[in-house]
Structure formats: C-alpha cells, structure tokens
Amino acid sequence: xxxxxxxxxxxxxxxxxxxxxxxxxxxxxxxxxxxxxxxxxxxxxxxxxxxxxxxxxxxxxxxxxxxxxxxxxxxxxxxxxxxxxxxxxxxxxxxxxxxxxxxxxxxxxxxxxxxxxxxxxxxxxxxxxxxxxxxxxxx
Numbered sequence: 001x002x003x004x005x006x007x008x009x010x011x012x013x014x015x016x017x018x019x020x021x022x023x024x025x026x027x028x029x030x031x032x033x034x035x036x037x038x039x040x041x042x043x044x045x046x047x048x049x050x051x052x053x054x055x056x057x058x059x060x061x062x063x064x065x066x067x068x069x070x071x072x073x074x075x076x077x078x079x080x081x082x083x084x085x086x087x088x089x090x091x092x093x094x095x096x097x098x099x100x101x102x103x104x105x106x107x108x109x110x111x112x113x114x115x116x117x118x119x120x121x122x123x124x125x126x127x128x129x130x131x132x133x134x135x136x137x138x139x
Contacts (some may be wrong), residue, residue: 004076005033007092009085013038013064014045015107016081019124022057023131031135037067039088045107047120054121081127101130 006024010017017036024034041064049059067090074094079101080086086100103126109119 003031003033005074006077006079007070007075008036009038009067009078009080009089010082011039011084012042014042015048015105015120016103016123016127018044018048018062019052019127020079020081020131022052022059022062023128026057027131027135037065037070039067039085041066047106047117050117051120051124103127
C-alpha cells in the first residue's frame with residue numbers, strides 16, 4: 001500500500017517543522033511517511049527536543065535539512081509552518097497538495113529559559129492540535 005508522504009517546511013528546520021514531523025509521526029502512526037526541511041537549515045533547537053521528549057516522543061532521528069535536495073521528490077502534501085516559508089517556498093513540481101499552517105516562532109522568544117520553554121510548549125500544543133485535527137478529518 002502506498003502511504004501519503006508529507007513534507008513540513010519552515011525557515012530554519014529547527015523548531016516548528018521538526019515538532020510537526022514528530023507529532024505527525026506519532027499521531028499518524030504508520031499512515032504517513034513524514035519529513036521536514038528548511039529554507040535556511042540550522043541546528044535543531046535543544047528546546048524543541050526538550051518539549052517533544054517531555055511527551056515521551058523520540059527526537060534522536062531529528063536533524064535539520066535543506067529543501068533543495070528534496071525538490072524532485074514526490075510528496076502528497078507540502079505543508080509550510082511559518083509565513084516566511086510560505087512566501088519563499090520553492091515549487092515542488094511533484095507535490096499533490098500544498099498547505100500553509102502558520103505558527104509563531106518559538107525560537108524568537110525572549111526571556112529566561114523557563115519563559116522561552118513556555119513558548120515552545122505553547123507552540124507544540126498548537127501544532128499538535130492542528131496535526132490531530134488534520135489526521136482525524138482524513139488527510
């Protein structure tokens with residue numbers, strides 16, 4: 001059986017797209033092949049790993065990747081998770097659907113580590129709610 005493939009795209013592939021990848025892997029079980037990438041990939045933010053691990057979700061497989069090597073791949077869904085990625089996302093000629101789910105950038109949060117962690121948790125919750133809703137309606 002051919003499972004739908006999903007690519008989540010963000011600017012740096014350090015927080016939102018990584019969270020979306022792990023959360024869809026979790027809530028979508030074996031129903032999807034999931035990847036994430038960034039327009040300007042950096043390093044996965046340690047707070048991204050922390051808020052996912054708090055939920056018992058695996059993060060060892062996460063690494064920031066760029067979108068360019070993926071342009072020729074076939075994806076059922078290409079989903080941008082930030083406005084900048086939506087505005088600057090290259091065309092994926094073999095994608096069946098392109099969606100935009102804009103979330104605030106937790107990496108831009110200021111303050112103490114606990115204050116920034118609270119922002120990461122909030123964004124995780126928003127992404128998780130969107131992923132769960134999308135899976136339930138039969139993506």
